[in-house]
Amino acid sequence: MKFDNLGLSEGMISALKKKGFEVPTRIQELTIPWILGNTKDLVAQAQTGTGKTAAFGIPLIELIQENAGHVQALIITPTRELAIQVAEEINSLKGDKELSIVPIYGGQAMSLQLRSLRKGIDIVVGTPGRILDHLWSGELSLGKLSYFVLDEADEMLNMGFIDDVKEIFSHTPEKKRTMLFSATMPREIIDIARNHMHEYD
Ligand code: AMP
DSSP: OOGGGGTOOHHHHHHHHHHTOOSOOHHHHHHHHHHHHOOSBEEEEOOTTSSHHHHHHHHHHHHSOTTOSSOOEEEEOSSHHHHHHHHHHHHHHOTTOOOOEEEEOTTSOHHHHHHHHHHOOSEEEEOHHHHHHHHHHTSOOOTTOOEEEESSHHHHHHTTOHHHHHHHHHTSOSSSEEEEEESSOOHHHHHHHHHHOOSBO
16 A cells, blocks of 8 residues: 555645655554545544554645634644644645644743734644633634544543543534544543544544
8 A cells, every 4th residue: 555545635645755654554544545535533543653643644634724714623632742743743744735733732831822823723733731721711712623633542531631621622613523543442532432523433
């Protein structure tokens, strides 16, 4: 299997070449064509290091529109390190597409984050607590969100963020696609999928 067979744009193929990605990993082979060809929600089991960031990052970049003027995708990660890493990986895949992809995490100066939020972000990659702070203050609006990604959902559970995640769901519109990635599938994670997601594969 090659990236050429996954229904990707020329811009994406050339971004992947520049990055040195030659063949998709197993999870990418499964999720990329599925996300691009479907409208359902997704629950995916994948360990760290298997290429899961690009497994959702590549189709997200393909689906997201330039100059939409509102946050189109929110990716929630359990740690600030992962938020930074995910934002960097997705930035490196965007090619010539004019998209703003910004990490928003606890511990970073609020002023910097407020400046980015006010300028406009297409894809926010954030940790749960700080995302809630910006939702409560009204600086972040998810009213027109199209894609909601939960990355390392089981880690969010282990770190006690599951109630924060549920609250973030309540700030998102009913009509959106949710994609949940987790290395393991404990009951609480399945419950999130059952209670907060639409029909999923
Ligand atoms: P992740 O599981 O998303 O943290 O990715 C682990 C590492 O694999 C990162 O350094 C990615 O840049 C890299 N990677 C992801 N997909 C591919 C691919 N198809 N070919 C080569 N490297 C990849």
